[in-house]
Amino acid sequence: MQTFDWIVVGNGLVGAAASYELARQGLSVLLVDQHLTPANATRYSYGGIPYWAGTCDLTRTLCQEGIAKHRQLSAELGFETQFRELDLLLTVAPDDDLQALAAEYAQFATPPRFIDHAEAQALEPLLTGPAVAGAFTVRHGHVSPVAVVSAYNQAFQRLGGTRMIAQVTGVVRIKDRITGILTAEQAYPAQRVLVASGAFSRQLLATAGVKVPIYHTQAELIETLPAPEMTLRTLVMPAMTQRFELEAKASRPEIDDLWDEPGHEVTPSIIDGGAIQFRDHHLCLGQISHTVTGLDSSADTSASIQRLRSTLAGILPRLSTLPGHWHRCPVSFSRDGLPLVGPLSGVEGIDLMAGFNGPFVYLPPIAQRFAQAAVGQPDDLLTALSPGRFLAEA
Ligand SMILES: Cc1cc2nc3c(=O)[nH]c(=O)nc-3n(C[C@H](O)[C@H](O)[C@H](O)COP(=O)(O)OP(=O)(O)OC[C@H]3O[C@@H](n4cnc5c(N)ncnc54)[C@H](O)[C@@H]3O)c2cc1C
Structure with a gap:
């Protein structure tokens, strides 16, 4: 069985963008969702992009990058996101x-x-x-949330990404390393797993004994x-x-x-x-x-x-x-209005990307930066979003 570079769990806005950006960096990626057309937060979102709403260097940078990315995303992905x-x-x-x-x-x-x-x-x-x-x-x-996910998914598949419809029941944990995911049928190995399961992320990570403030x-x-x-x-x-x-x-x-x-x-x-x-x-x-x-x-x-x-x-x-x-x-x-993005402490081989407030503006640049970091380009902005920032309060 193929060992993927990355398995991404969740095909809402977050998983769709992250899987595409990882594949764009030449990585082999399996994108898994429990439903073909999920009735998730992305599906019922307004799709608003508050690019005016930065309040500090970090969010202003993300707002500028986010709106710039949306203005050309339909062309980049080869599918109309209905941006206006x-x-x-x-x-x-x-x-x-x-x-x-x-x-x-x-x-x-x-x-x-x-x-x-x-x-x-x-x-x-x-x-x-x-x-x-x-x-x-x-x-x-403003975009159509459903169109944005379709656009990311189609571009992901054109880059050779693999999609699978299955419920992830847990992750494979060997000592302090996550080596893949589990479904009811079998295990799927990966170098790294990205949990992009929105509100389900806390529950999914709990199966591996990992607690996150989501x-x-x-x-x-x-x-x-x-x-x-x-x-x-x-x-x-x-x-x-x-x-x-x-x-x-x-x-x-x-x-x-x-x-x-x-x-x-x-x-x-x-x-x-x-x-x-x-x-x-x-x-x-x-x-x-x-x-x-x-x-x-x-x-x-x-x-x-x-x-x-x-x-x-x-x-x-x-x-x-x-x-x-x-x-x-x-x-x-999340607790501070910023998403939790990056590796989880105490366990190797697993990352989280969830808890967004305003993902339609923040996510496109974060997903791109995340994928670039995955192939070795360190990124200080991502450090500020690390789930580890809440450790002191745990
Ligand atoms: C009414 C409304 C209006 C909103 N308006 C805006 C807005 O204007 N602008 C904005 O930026 N945001 C808005 N949001 C928020 C935004 O929609 C969400 O924050 C965002 O869509 C979350 O994306 P996600 O990918 O993290 O989660 P989701 O879209 O919930 O996707 C998570 C996916 O993970 C899958 N999954 C979970 N567990 C498993 C498992 N065990 N195995 C396999 N798959 C699994 C689910 O099936 C789901 O598809 C709005 C939300 C709502 C409800």
């Missing part, structure tokens, strides 16, 4: 603290500017709900049927995003162990009302975030649908009644 640039509208509610929000947005490389209700409606005529007093706006990138929300949204009669020009999200506070609370080191047992609701759920329309005219209306441990928790579907629709009614009323289907998917996040 549009206006992002970050809606301000009547009782939001405008000054506090303005101070917060001032820290970004390109600070979004405040516009009043009339100007916001001129940019987005569908923004007629009473919960909108104005908005911050900035140019934002957490997840269960995101809920409505995916509408194609609505060609409706045109949402912008990507709409709230200026006061509650998800970031939720993630900070749910990932405190002192409650980390809760995440190893299923069934805990770590923090009360939140909703960030927003919407995006895709080129095929369907829309995503989102999103509720729960921090429930374990990956198989149940949901009160009808209560969630009502909560999503009534929130949207306050912002984009004409969209709130569109027919659609409710979906739920786990989305990984």
Whole structure:
């Protein structure tokens, strides 16, 4: 049996980009996912590219590289990612603290500017709900998440990469070295394994006795049927995003162990009302975030649908009644808003790439840098993303 240079576990955005970049460096790569068309976080993502949102040297560099890569990615991969640039509208509610929000947005490389209700409606005529007093706006990138994964996958296969549909049940560990992966049928050997399994990464690594500070929300949204009669020009999200506070609370080191047992609701759920329309005219209306441990928790579907629709009614009323289907998917996040990328300490032969906040902007350059490092080009930027940065707190 072939020993691959790399086995990549997970064909969401992260695994798709990483496997392509590794193959581009001439490495032999096996990309494994449990589903041919996974209903994963990537599948239900808005696909927004916040390239304006760098706040330090590291994130500003990644934002610049990320948007430059997206602008030519369709040509590079030979497949249309549906990249475009549009206006992002970050809606301000009547009782939001405008000054506090303005101070917060001032820290970004390109600070979004405040516009009043009339100007916001001129940019987005569908923004007629009473919960909108104005908005911050900035140019934002956008792709179809499904198209980006297809583009990476097709380019990967053209480079000779191998894909396999199988559930990875664990990794092969011989003393302190990982030598491959396990499925229900057999073991597959590799020089190195990259765990790019999003919210599933923590559970998968636990099978090898490796603990990583990766957490997840269960995101809920409505995916509408194609609505060609409706045109949402912008990507709409709230200026006061509650998800970031939720993630900070749910990932405190002192409650980390809760995440190893299923069934805990770590923090009360939140909703960030927003919407995006895709080129095929369907829309995503989102999103509720729960921090429930374990990956198989149940949901009160009808209560969630009502909560999503009534929130949207306050912002984009004409969209709130569109027919659609409710979906739920786990989305990984880290404790400090930056992904965990690189080798895991205490065990050889295995790397992690998960916990992204804003993978659509950060990932393309990180995947490229990761693959270059894999063939011997050291990269200081990746050192800052090392999972080892949390060791002191463990
Ligand atoms: C509603 C919503 C809106 C979002 N909007 C944005 C946005 O605008 N911009 C942005 O940057 N991000 C956004 N995100 C976040 C972003 O979509 C995710 O962070 C990203 O897609 C995660 O990619 P991933 O590859 O890490 O994980 P996933 O897409 O979840 O992929 C993980 C894959 O691993 C596979 N897998 C897991 N375990 C195994 C196993 N044991 N064996 C085999 N395969 C396995 C799964 O099947 C899955 O396909 C949004 C997310 C949601 C839900």
